[in-house]
Amino acid sequence: MTTLAEGDSPEALRTRVAGLLAAARARSTALTDAVDEADLVAQHSPLMSPLVWDLAHIGSQEELWLVRDVGGREPLRPEIDGLYDAFQHSRASRVTLPLLTPPEARTYVAEVRDKALDALHRSPLSGRRLERDGFAFGMIVQHEQQHDETMLATHQLRTGAPVLHAPAPPPGRTPSAREVYVPAGPFEMGTSVEPWALDNERPAHAVHVDAFWIDTAPVTNGAYAEFVDAGGYDDPRWWSAAGWRHRLDAGLSAPQFWERDGSGTWYRRRFGVLAPVVPDEPVVHVCFHEADAYARWAGRRLPTEAEWEKAARHDPATGRSRRYPWGDEEPTERHANLGQRHLQPAPVGAYPAGVSALGVHQLVGDVWEWLSSGFEAYPGYETFPYPEYSEVFFGGDYRMLRGGSFGTDPSAVRATFRNWDHPVRRQIFAGFRCARDAGPRDDRPLGDRPLGGGAVA
Incomplete structure (x- = not known):
């Protein structure tokens, strides 16, 4: 802006x-x-x-x-x-x-x-x-x-004939690595200078983040289907207590809008069109509990909000925090899948110009990403211009969502923008990526595994 x-x-x-x-x-x-x-x-x-x-x-x-x-x-x-x-x-x-x-x-x-x-x-x-x-x-x-x-x-x-239409997103490119190592250290979280930033994004403040690994790209449909097919929805080991209760009460068995034909092929209904699930697209229409269960099944976890923002904004070469993962330039169609330009997430690796300084893809656009953190005020927070935008929601059962989706306009998202929702919500355009802890000398990747997937014993 x-x-x-x-x-x-x-x-x-x-x-x-x-x-x-x-x-x-x-x-x-x-x-x-x-x-x-x-x-x-x-x-x-x-x-x-x-x-x-x-x-x-x-x-x-x-x-x-x-x-x-x-x-x-x-x-x-x-x-x-x-x-x-x-x-x-x-x-x-x-x-x-x-x-x-x-x-x-x-x-x-x-x-x-x-x-x-x-x-x-x-x-x-x-x-x-x-x-x-x-x-x-x-x-x-x-x-x-x-x-x-x-x-x-x-x-x-809504039901009925399709009324919205848009071209397909650009093709994907398999990232060179499955995960990215983020060294321990402080970074500047939030903003005090972005003129249109909302009150919950303010003020800028230093946050120390321990070393961690984060997925290069969001978890894909193909990887998530492995979790479904492995019986992930039927095994309470992978679910939190609250998540398992919700999974039973709501009868969850796959992402919303997914259905299976007689041959076992997964289809998804999107804006009135039924089509096969695209394996290398980020999974969408999963709730926080589903994302959390998948991460446990994969031997990983969801990132914290500070981890996500550090992966998105921190530039280790300069030590500063960028406005966007790729720099300070405002989003264009080269950087991210935003603005309802396409009516679906783009395949992983489709926006190499949007990669963060640390090498993480698609942190802005495609799907909102569920995080493990709740919604809390930053140190020094000041309500402006009214409490009903942020203040009244602090401390509830909400979970954070960051990064925007294919339906988010560039004017309404940036790398400091904070979104939140109840952990049971699935109608939103939300997916996720995984992370894992790293020790002080744990800077080696886990090895070659399918992007975003793979169960552990």
Whole structure:
């Protein structure tokens, strides 16, 4: 994201912000125009809101922050504030609310955007913290793109003919090593300088991480199928107590959307299309408990959040932490599978330009990666601009997710970005990679094994 600190004039920053707002709205429009009104108002899963709720909620948040706060205008539709407050109504209950109809929602978000652009034109993009470097506008860009990814997940849950289409991702390339050694030592975690970073990413602070090994790429479908076929879902040895209870209660037997034909071939349903599972794609639609069980079966574990971020950002040659695994350059189609450019994860090794300084592939894009850490505040954390974004979630049963997915927009992910969810969630575009401890002289790889797989006795 371009900032005033990088030399832009306020006019140039306004142009960039307006472009990002327009791109987010184009995506929201495409996701909602792809289906008819019956699909927009339907609830495709109790885990998800009706698509029309997400659309109007996007407008409601934009009105609250850009029209009323930054712009200083009177409310457009104060009577609907409660309907689109995510903390007042669960996702399962939103379908019963007197929501705006699809035409009303479209009209509302258009009116809000018109006034938000006026606020952008009038804001100095400096002074008070909310407006400095366009933070409020960046926050709203990220919010809309986050809901676009949520709507994309709703599309995955809907039934009916396919309505979304995209080209296939680039082909994969087998990485030269299965795992990467990360030496012990401190690194700078989080950020104090990224202008649009959200409060839970702040402040930058030094963290010591013991030596460890981390997979070069996410665990693949082929490797995960080995776990399934080896009876991994039937053996409580590989599951935590909570994970085994959930596996039994939910009847888990394979990743969500997988099904097997009579010949034993695995298929997956993706956005209405049934096709064979691609072995070298990162596995997706597994919950934390499934990821944790696989790691135990493979004789490994899930990385901690600090380990993941060190593998993604630390440059041993300079000792500094990068903005992204490949450097400070913003993501392009060469670096990562982001922005709904493709409707699936790319095969492992597909983005050699996106490799981290330590040699780790695909840390940004493709699949969100489950981590072993819970969601906690960093030392020196300060809530800004409201507690409901981060503060109220600290200390729950959440598990961290890092890196973004093929459905995450570049504006809504960076190497410091923190995501979290309940460990039972599978509808999100989440996969994982494994790690293992390393001693002070344990800098030799385990040896040649299939990428991401292999049971241990």
